[in-house]
Amino acid sequence: MDTGTSFTFIEWRRLVAxxxxxxxxxxxxxxxxxxxxxxxxxxxELYDMETDPHTVIHSDRGNRTMCKFSLQLKGVATLVQDDRTCEMKPGDFALYTGERPYHLVFKEPQRSLVVYFPRNFLHLRDDQIDRITATPISRHEGLGKVAVPLFEQLARNLNELQGPHAQALVRASLDLLVTVVADHIERIGRDSTDSSLLFRQAVKYIEEHSGDPLLSPSTIARALYVSVRSLHTHFSDQGMTVATYIRSCRLRAIHGDLANPQFREETVQSISARHGLIDASYVSKAFRSEYGESPRDYRSRILS
Known part of the structure; x- marks a missing residue:
């Protein structure tokens, strides 16, 4: 493994800032x-960092569009955010956000992998993220047994993560992280509303049929043998609408395909149509609203 660049504390402080x-x-x-x-x-952005004891403080509002998670590889770290304190031992990871204050305390020499990524990669509501920050997830429990070894391998092979195929791998790894976090939310029982069987069935149906341009609340309700009113109520309980979730699901799929070199030769319109959106002007406007740039600009930046 490449040992990386060495820093004095003054240099380290500047790098962190x-x-x-x-x-x-x-x-x-x-x-x-x-x-x-x-x-x-x-x-x-991925940072593999090995340091002597020190403290990292985020005391003000930062970039709410970004999130981080830290995976402890050596030593012990203490993370504090949202009135929660968690101790991370080797093999533990935790999520935190730059939107609110936090601090990390390293009382002994340590090594950690920090992954800094767009908030919208999580596909979780704000209140769900609020419930899971500064909550350790272990490689010895649940789906952490699958996710942690994968990210340990990413840390060991950081220099190999280059090119568009590496982007697809990292995105898939973050999708796995979302699954682990969602599973952990259920395990700790902090989100009783997520126990709604109908809501989970509807979400699964939408994700499996998002490419159908005729997908709508009425077709979903009919497939699940419930009323449209009941379907809307369950989504309202989650703080969203059925139409918003369908739109979000389709845009996520388009976003992923635009970054995939396998679909480099396909037009934006062709990719959008595959995921149920055939109006090019609507896709461009909705994509820009969700991700801050046009589909073409995003694809050019990612695949260049």
């Missing part, structure tokens, strides 16, 4: 040293 909004490194150990490796993969 330059890399993350409103974040400061402080309280270093005497003769502090650190090494770090960095890889940008599309819209995702």
């Amino acid at each position: 330059d890399s993350f909004t409103n974040v400061e490194a402080t309280f270093p150990a005497p003769d502090f040293t650190a090494t770090a490796r960095f890889q940008r993969v599309g819209d995702v």
